Amino acid sequence: MDGPVFTWRRFPALLALASSCVTSSVASPTPQESTTNSSFWPQSCCDALRSSLGSKVSLPNSSAYNASISSYWAQQETLIHPACVVSPTSARDVSAALKVLVPRRCKFAVRGGGHGAVAGIANIQDGVTIDLRGLNSITVSSDRKTVAVGGGQKWASVYAKLQPLGLAASGGRNGPVGVGGSTLGGGFGYFSTQVGFACDNVARFEVVLANGDIVTASPTSNANLWKALRGGGANFGIVTQFVLNTFPLGSIWAGDAYFSPEALEAQTQALYSLTANPNFDVNTGLVVNYAFSPSTGPIITNQYVYAQPIINPPTFQAFTSSPGQLMNSTSVTTLAAFSAAQEPISPNGFQQVTFSSLFKNDLQMLRDLWNIYTASTQNVAAVTGIQWSLSLEPVVPAIAAQSSARGGNVLGLSIPQEGLIMVLLTATFSSASDYPTVQTAADQLLANIIQAAKSKGVYAPYVDMNHAGKSQDPIATYGAANQAFLKAVARQYDPTGVFQALMPGGFKV
Ligand SMILES: Cc1cc2nc3c(=O)[nH]c(=O)nc-3n(C[C@H](O)[C@H](O)[C@H](O)COP(=O)(O)OP(=O)(O)OC[C@H]3O[C@@H](n4cnc5c(N)ncnc54)[C@H](O)[C@@H]3O)c2cc1C
Structure with a gap:
């Protein structure tokens, strides 16, 4: 059959996404609305970060900064300009960043794949944006039952790594979507009827908590945090690694x-x-x-x-x-x-x-x-x-x-x-x-x-x-019981509410 000649080409990819008029939960400042309101000036937050993380902190007009800001999916996100971007390459870097930002009450955003559609979900005007894309390792376990994926990776890379092994993971339908945001928000994909949502397939999370501690969340370690991260969003910590179950998939x-x-x-x-x-x-x-x-x-x-x-x-x-x-x-x-x-x-x-x-x-x-x-x-x-x-x-x-x-x-x-x-x-x-x-x-x-x-x-x-x-x-x-559970877990792991107060982007408990 003849292919269409006009813009239909783009429609099949418009698989996702949404906005509404219901209650308010996401803090999504437009550039105009955004305020850092911190006890430290944004510039001093960036200066302190540079002392700790050196060249991993980039300032406006640098090529690293511009490359980060220009690479979001939604135009709204590219119009937001943080005071600096920090680009960690390890969980220790993320921990070091939080140890600088939290005591100083510096406002920050966390960016995974950058495919969120809401302004301010993963970027912050005049604050500090933590761009996780340098956390990009993908390691298949020796028994091939799991794959450990860095917190800033995208599904395309995960699928490409697993394909030659006759394996796949439950994740987003579009390759460029981030593993981070999509898994923390549930993750409804092509194979959910076979193996559940992306979040159902996280065997283990590596998480940096508000106080900078690096912890494991699994059924046997911080089990309530493990459960909360299965759909509870970015309310508890920054996930630096997802260990995902694989399943067999050929052509x-x-x-x-x-x-x-x-x-x-x-x-x-x-x-x-x-x-x-x-x-x-x-x-x-x-x-x-x-x-x-x-x-x-x-x-x-x-x-x-x-x-x-x-x-x-x-x-x-x-x-x-x-x-x-x-x-x-x-x-x-x-x-x-x-x-x-x-x-x-x-x-x-x-x-x-x-x-x-x-x-x-x-x-x-x-x-x-x-x-x-x-x-x-x-x-x-x-x-x-x-x-x-x-x-x-x-x-x-x-x-x-x-x-x-x-x-x-x-x-x-x-x-x-x-x-x-x-x-x-x-x-x-x-x-x-x-x-x-x-x-x-x-x-x-x-x-x-x-x-x-x-x-x-x-x-x-x-x-x-x-x-x-x-x-x-x-x-x-999610229902009253799940909501209460998520609030309790957030209080347990982040008693001062850093991931709500200092990180305004994302959907909150
Ligand atoms: C073209 C397209 C196709 C899509 N297809 C699907 C689909 O098939 N199934 C589906 O479920 N969804 C799909 N989505 C929606 C997608 O899952 C969400 O937009 C998701 O939030 C994107 O995650 P991200 O990491 O790319 O985005 P970002 O904008 O970087 O992050 C989104 C949120 O997650 C937080 N976050 C990201 N990574 C981490 C981390 N490692 N630790 C802590 N917080 C983190 C951010 O702070 C932010 O609040 C699609 C979106 C697009 C644009």
Whole structure:
């Protein structure tokens, strides 16, 4: 089939992300709003850091500083200018940095892969940004059951290391996404139905605490910290190493297929039935996207991944046989190649607005969702460069079973037999001047989705941290017991609340 000629190329990568109008949890200062409010001037924080860490601290206008600041995914993050960037290469460096910053009450941000979509999540105006990308080791254990990954690595490198060994790890779908942020926020990937979320597969964390101590968190050492880090975000310490379980994976069948709205009813029924299937095939990884740009109008762009080299397996045939297919790029490939290929189709440097929501799998809700979505496109159609993508991801009971088999997490996701549908907005556009228009449209769309789900009795309050919008409060949706547990663990390991007060970026307990 002929490939499309216009901007559809970018849509399949718009798999993720989100923002909303709910409660406030993330501290996400715009450059204008940001304040260091510390008892030391930012410059003296940087001077003290330089005394301790020398050339690992870079100042504005240096090449190291510029390389760090310009390499975030979201344009919003690149517009934030810290007083200095510290680039540790070991846990001891991270410890040394915190021993300088914390007693001086210097405000700081922690940057992993830099793929967060919220301004200020991993960068800080006039503060100190700790850029972890120098923590980039990847070591496979001798029994090949685990891989130890530095806290600043990206999934593409992990998959590339494991691929020749016939192995993989549960992680993000796009290669450039950071292991750090995505794992601490849960980590829903292609193979979650087979092996659980990324966070479920962390056998051991190496963590630098607020006081500079370097500790191990595992089922046998600081077990409550280990559990809290499985979805609790950056509230407890800086993770300098993730020891991840591996699983066997050879070649896969994967790719994208685009459909005109003619396919809608067939696609909707296929999504409902696949998600509700009591015999769900756990090799299945699926994302259905509703995608809009002014040049294409609304279309449907599916991403299929099957964990075996089987072309068009039965699990996807209700999708692949539906009318209105415009393009199909599926092939037998590898996870390493497929995830790396996502990088150019979801490029750095654009403004981003995101949100996350969830509802019970319901045919009428799915039918109404398309209408709610297409109506929302009118609010952004005039925005320069807009790509307005709503991703729908099946959340099936097999995932919960895998999570609990691996020691559980703090996400509090209860998955009914008929499954859930996770909904993620990714709005990508060119100019900061359009931000208010896009954010308002996103807020309205989220409110309409929630209202429709509530009116049908299918609303599920869970918000995925990795795709949450700046005003959403994911941890508040994990359930009262998990929230209380996370607060208690934060108090135990960080009694003065450094990772909330001095590190304002990220979603807080
Ligand atoms: C194109 C794209 C595709 C995506 N696909 C997926 C997907 O398939 N599945 C999924 O679950 N999510 C996905 N995401 C969302 C992604 O998981 C989140 O944006 C995540 O926060 C990115 O992590 P990062 O380390 O790259 O980001 P950063 O912006 O660097 O960090 C995000 C947060 O994590 C903290 N953090 C990062 N590393 C550490 C560390 N080592 N120790 C302590 N704190 C740390 C930061 O301080 C910050 O608060 C995708 C995002 C994009 C842009």
